[in-house]
Amino acid sequence: MNLTSLSDNIVPLDLRSCLISQRGQLIFEHYRNDLTMRKIAKINSCTKSVLSALLSIAVDQGTLPALTTPISMFFPELNADPDPxxxxxxxxxxxxxxxxxxxxxxxxxxxxxxxxxxPNWVNYVLAQPLSDPPGTRMVYNSGASQLLSAILVQSSGMPVAEFAEAHLFKPLGIETYDWEQDPQGIHTGGFGLSLRPTDMLKFGQLYLQHGKWENKQLISKEMVSSTIKPAITIDAPNRGYYALHWWMDAYSLDDKDDSAPTLAYYYARGFGGQYIHIVPSLEIVTVLTNDKRQKEQPPRDVFRQFIAPLLMQQN
Structure with missing residues (x-):
């Protein structure tokens, strides 16, 4: 795949990193400097997709019940809430x-x-009134992720980071990370994880390989498939679909032509330009990281503006 021209577009953006692998082989690599290559940095809401992986592992193990289970099993106070x-x-x-x-x-x-x-994030979220019946409308909510993190602690009997080390990070060879916690010591479910770009790439590769890593199935194919399946349409200004703490979309060279070829992908997304894109049809994983202030940020979607058009030429 010829990505020679990509450097001309990526370098002026001054991203922390841009990595692209195909079939597990690195085919494009850009870092602002050697420090960004080695140093961990916040991946912001990409943390949500990592949490999704941990919950999938817990379901596979039987540690966590089926996803259809009411959360009142973990928060019985909801049974006494005025809103049934x-x-x-x-x-x-x-x-x-x-x-x-x-x-x-x-x-x-x-x-x-x-x-x-x-002083208690979980209690704050549980106390919020409902504006919609459950299951009817997608509203981006990092509080929901914090509830899931607390549920994983309850079901596994260990801190989220410890569970991640044992069942995800260690198998992937992720040795250096940092993870923030709430006042109760529960690791943040919707943000707060820091990783190196190369470790983000490993995580994306795990999903491209349907949960398999070095001949070991870390996440069952069934759970991977179910978590990246479109669950609900996203309201503007976002586009595409939301899955289970993953985003889904497709790129077309001509959005006005329904018959034009498209490139389907799913991705983890974090505030400020943190992304992990997976393009199954091309066996591609991309990682983008950035740390600029809002006024200095590059175009919002570097993948769609600069990378996807090149990938379409190879499709």
Missing amino acids: RKKEITLYHLLTMTPGFRWTEFGGLNSFPKMTRT
């Missing part, structure tokens, strides 16, 4: 961002910053 619909919220609803809580991540209600300023 809260008892209908399931693990699946949390993973697909459809629990129905009245929530505005940033702006408006500013729910996310408010949560992080409370």
Whole structure:
């Protein structure tokens, strides 16, 4: 695959990193400097996709019950909530961002910053009123991810990071990381994980390989398939679909022509330009990381603007 021209577009953006692998082989590598190659950095909401993987492993092990299980099994206080619909919220609803809580991540209600300023994040989320019946509308909600992190602690009997080390990080050879915690010591489910770009690439490769790594099935094919299956359509300004803490979309050279060829992909996305894209048809994984301030950020979607068009030429 000829990606020679990509450097001309990527270098001026001054990203922390841009990595592309095909069939497990690195075919493009850009770092701002040697330090960004070696140093861990926050992957922000890409943390959600890592949490999805951990929950999938827990389901495979039988540590966590089926995703159709109501979360009142873990938070029995919901059974006494004045709104009986809260008892209908399931693990699946949390993973697909459809629990129905009245929530505005940033702006408006500013729910996310408010949560992080409370002494108990889980209690804050559970106390939010419902604006929609569970399962009917996707509203981006890092609080839902924090509930899932707390549930994993309950079901596994160990901290989330410890569970990750044993069942995901160590098998992938991820030795250096950092993970923030809430006031109760629960690792943050929706953000707060720091990794190196090469370790993000390993995580993407694991999903490209349907959960298999070095002849060992870390996540069952069934769980990988179910977690990257479109669950609900995303409202504008976002596009595509949301799966189970993964995003899904397709690129076309002509969005106005329904018959034009498309390139389907799914991805983890973190604030400020952190991405892991998986393109199954081309056996491609890409990693993009950035640390610029908002006013200095490059185009919002570097993958669609610069990488996808080149991949389409090879498709």
